[in-house]
Amino acid sequence: MNAWFEALGRRFxxxxxxxxxxxxxxxxxxSVADEVLELARVSAHTKERRFAPLAxxxxxxxxxxxxxxxxxxxxxxxxxxRSIRETLxxxxxx
Numbered sequence: 869m870n871a872w873f874e875a876l877g878r879r880f881x882x883x884x885x886x887x888x889x890x891x892x893x894x895x896x897x898x899s900v901a902d903e904v905l906e907l908a909r910v911s912a913h914t915k916e917r918r919f920a921p922l923a924x925x926x927x928x929x930x931x932x933x934x935x936x937x938x939x940x941x942x943x944x945x946x947x948x949x950r951s952i953r954e955t956l957x958x959x960x961x962x
Contacts, residue, residue: 873901897942900931903949910956927952 877893884891896904904924911923930952931945940948 897945899946900942900949903946903953904928907949907953907956910953914956914959 873896874893877895881891881893904927907927908920908924912920927949931940931948934940934945934948
């Protein structure tokens with residue numbers, strides 16, 4: 869996506885290695901990143917603003933659980949996240 873996120877991915881991999889395990893540096897597709905940002909925006913306006921980062925974290929967990937069921941194309945991940953965001957957008961503000 870950009871150099872900052874690439875470096876962050878390496879930091880996650882390095883931190884895992886420091887804990888005795890190896891992971892590939894996490895990467896994020898631009899379309900998925902856009903949907904996570906939109907989810908955070910909607911979350912910040914439908915509930916307490918501070919919930920937006922946790923909504924983004926939960927999105928990552930959910931996508932990873934989908935990946936464990938079988939390979940996903942980034943477009944499918946983005947569509948999955950978009951469906952959740954669109955549902956949230958139809959709910960009245962809390």
